[in-house]
Amino acid sequence: YGDFNQKIDYVFKVVLIGDSAVGKSQLLARFARNEFSLDSKATIGVEFQTRTLTIDHKTVKAQIWDTAGQERYRAVTSAYYRGAVGAMLVYDMTKRQSFDHVARWLEELRGHADKNIVIMLIGNKSDLGTLRVVSTEDAKEFAQRENLFFMETSALESTNVETAFLTILTDIYRIIS
Numbered sequence: 782y783g784d785f786n787q788k789i790d791y792v793f794k795v796v797l798i799g800d801s802a803v804g805k806s807q808l809l810a811r812f813a814r815n816e817f818s819l820d821s822k823a824t825i826g827v828e829f830q831t832r833t834l835t836i837d838h839k840t841v842k843a844q845i846w847d848t849a850g851q852e853r854y855r856a857v858t859s860a861y862y863r864g865a866v867g868a869m870l871v872y873d874m875t876k877r878q879s880f881d882h883v884a885r886w887l888e889e890l891r892g893h894a895d896k897n898i899v900i901m902l903i904g905n906k907s908d909l910g911t912l913r914v915v916s917t918e919d920a921k922e923f924a925q926r927e928n929l930f931f932m933e934t935s936a937l938e939s940t941n942v943e944t945a946f947l948t949i950l951t952d953i954y955r956i957i958s
């Protein structure tokens with residue numbers, strides 16, 4: 782954690798998108814600072830956070846962008862997507878509507894972002910197992926059809942968060958290097 786005084790080989794911009802309250806900001810807090818808060822207002826206004834890591838002996842700075850509460854339809858501007866090489870499209874597996882909106886977010890993303898952008902679909906809040914309304918199978922099938930990576934995570938319990946970010950960053954590295 783933290784950026785050291787070292788030579789950066791690559792900077793990868795990755796954007797977080799998806800409905801409000803699905804856990805985007807907490808996924809970022811978990812990945813960038815290993816923190817979690819039940820207070821959703823805790824990180825509002827933060828544009829992006831970075832974490833520097835090593836992939837294949839290269840120093841990669843991941844610059845992860847978070848929507849500052851602009852999740853209303855079409856409120857996310859093209860500046861947000863500009864230069865992004867990766868996107869995490871997050872839904873809440875306990876909220877059907879957030880999954881129903883994934884197709885819409887994908888359309889927005891594909892309209893604004895580079896055509897080679899690497900996209901990962903994330904079903905967050907796996908710790909709330911009994912409240913689940915979106916099945917793993919449905920999400921996996923959607924992801925396969927749309928050519929997206931897919932993972933279920935819990936920012937609260939720290940399940941798969943590191944794996945999800947490392948998977949997308951490694952794939953970006955594979956494409957770019």
Ligand code: GDP
Pocket residue numbers: 800801802803804805806807808818819820821822905906907908909934935936937938
């Ligand atoms: P955002 O609007 O997509 O950025 O969502 P937030 O990150 O602000 O999270 C919205 C709410 O869901 C907050 O109360 C978080 O504490 C909570 N939350 C986020 N991730 C998880 C998770 O993995 N599990 C549970 N149980 N709650 C979560």
Ligand code: MG
Pocket residue numbers: 805806807847848849850
């Ligand atoms: Mg947020």
